[in-house]
Amino acid sequence: STPASSPKVCIVGGGPAGFYTAQHLVKTRTDVQVDIYERLPVPFGLVRFGVAPDHPEVKNVINTFTQTAQHARCSFHGNVRVGKDVTVEELQEAYHAVVLSYGAEGNRTMGVPGEDLAGVYSAKDFVGWYNGLPRNRELRPDLSCETAVILGQGNVALDVARMLLSPVDILKKTDITQHALDALAESSVRRVLIVGRRGPLQVACTIKELREMVNLPGTRPEMEASEFEGIAETLKSLVRPRKRLTELLLKAAIETPGEEELEKRNRAERAWGFRFLRRPLEVLPSTDLIRAAGIRLAVNRLEGDGEGVRAVATGEVEDVECGLVISSIGYKSLPIDPAVPFDARKAIIPNTMGRVQQTAGLYCSGWVKRGPTGVIATTMNDSFDTARTLLQDIGKGTLDVSTVKPGSQGVSALLEKRGVKPVSFSDWEKIDSEETRRGETRGKPREKMLDVGEMLQVARA
Ligand code: FAD
Structure with missing residues (x-):
């Protein structure tokens, strides 16, 4: 001592x-x-x-x-x-x-009308739900729609997209909570659009996460070629991490795929894509005004260049149909x-x-x-x-x-x-071994406890 x-x-x-x-x-x-x-x-x-x-x-x-x-x-x-x-x-x-x-x-909110409709979640809560955060255990996100829109293009946004689109056979071997796994197995979501205010040169994710999207089994990229006009020409001037990220993005978005990739894409039942230069204006309600049925986006253009590039509204708007909106604009x-x-x-x-x-x-x-x-x-x-x-x-x-x-x-x-x-830490180790034991019976590394009361009970047993 x-x-x-x-x-x-x-x-x-x-x-x-x-x-x-x-x-x-x-x-x-x-x-x-x-x-x-x-x-x-x-x-x-x-x-x-x-x-x-x-x-x-x-x-x-x-x-x-x-x-x-x-x-x-x-x-x-x-x-x-x-x-x-x-x-x-x-x-x-x-x-x-x-x-x-x-x-x-805490969580940054979009600050737009319709944000409180059913079917609208923060990435923070959605992540907490699939990862077993006690306060999010009752989230029960409604996954009965075909298209989900994620607002934000950082790594958390891509984590959420991957969870929504990954084959359940892959997820079931992870420590994802069983309730999330069951809900994802029943999910109707087939298409995930990842929306950002700025352009392809400003995406906030890293190459590892983008590569995981590109390689995700059972999916194909669905991008708008027009959003990539002029991007290939800028490659030479980019610094290395941004250059590699942009090359991969271009490959997924506009390059003609090779035979194997083409076959994967043809077989794919699910799709994902970035949408650039869009800012959320309003979550559009269903006819009964209860649920999200779409999202209205302002169309931006970029002003300035390099690090100082800014998105400014063009005045144009676009409506996208979707039943699930997940805002991933920051903790x-x-x-x-x-x-x-x-x-x-x-x-x-x-x-x-x-x-x-x-x-x-x-x-x-x-x-x-x-x-x-x-x-x-x-x-x-x-x-x-x-x-x-x-x-x-x-x-x-x-x-x-x-x-x-x-x-x-x-x-x-x-x-x-x-x-x-x-x-204490040795109390936690009791929770840890119980979670590991529960996981083993399901072929998972761990099955997390979702309830603080239960955690305390196991810790004190
Ligand atoms: P936290 O990890 O949030 O830890 C804060 C702790 O404080 C929590 O345990 C909380 O319960 C506790 N706390 C809060 N309030 C109180 C209070 N009043 N009293 C006592 N305790 C309190 N990084 C990577 O390198 N790779 C990844 O793949 C990756 N994935 C990520 C995915 C998501 C969805 C997020 C959000 C982040 C990810 N990160 C990843 C980033 C990484 O998680 C962070 O860099 C790191 O966790 C920040 O550490 P922190 O200790 O500041 O905050």
Whole structure:
């Protein structure tokens, strides 16, 4: 055990940012004690609830996080909602430093009429539904229509498109929740249009995700050749990642396919395509005004070039028939506690290199620090940066660690008084093995529990 006077740091949020921050702290300083507080009884944040079920290799980071959680100077406290069960000020009382790594649990909305109609979902909820996020278990998306429109062209949009169009035989071997698998097996969706404000040169996805769409069994691309006019001519001037992405896009969109590809396309029963230069104006209702029946899009054109290119409305509109609309225009961080500064416009905690502005002893990392973009590797680097900043502050003496702080003992006492029972990492391991066991019986790597009550029951058994 560490001496009572050792620096005690608490981390809010058990996603990649929380675990990478903890990892760097315990590895770099041999006396620091780290506690991670997580809202849910289960760890890993969007690695569990965001990353697509058919990307198991991405989830290997869980092994590293597990090593950190099992480190002698690191503890995991699940089932603790910071801001509700315990305030940030109380955490600051108990620890020398508090790192906020609670991600982006809100959602950007389209702000158009019809957004509340049945059949309209945010990608965040849809992803939460197929990945077993407890709050989305009752979503029951209506998949009885032929055409789905996804608004947004980033990787999350492509994850959703892939889930809607993948053969169920592929999905059933993943950790997708059984209720989602059953619903997708019955789905009538045959065509997915992925709509963006700007042009083919501005798509926000990466090549890996685009390649997965292009290679998706049982599907063919359905693009508008006219949207690619002049694109091939720009290839020479593009930097490499954008160039390769655009080449692949052109290949799917306008090149004459080879024999094998042609055969695949002819056999395909499902189709996907990008639609460019379109902005949603209104979700159009069915005649009974209850459901989505289509979407009205404003037609844009581009002004300017390079990074500064902007979409401006031409005044033209276009209606597309569809019964399912999924908006994938971004996640958004929310304020956690009145004691913590929050930049409502940028939807992040205002910070300088991870130091929360105007608040000594408070730090942040991950999506709440820099906004909801970037892969796990990006989150890792910025979390290491925040940990470095914090350790520098201890070194410089600007973060005072000379007083003795109660750490988790102090917080445990508060939680007990409030009737909150935290879930430890070994409790989580019981949930983990039960989920793995349930998965095995179905030939899946895991069958996730969807109910917090059930998770707690298994954790305490
Ligand atoms: P999160 O992962 O969201 O973690 C935040 C944690 O804080 C959560 O566990 C949450 O429950 C907890 N929390 C929230 N509020 C509180 C509170 N009040 N008290 C206590 N705890 C709280 N990256 C890749 O590299 N590859 C991929 O394939 C990939 N796929 C993705 C798919 C989707 C749909 C999404 C949304 C993202 C994907 N990413 C992927 C990006 C990756 O998930 C993020 O970079 C990373 O998860 C951000 O980490 P974070 O810790 O900041 O946030």
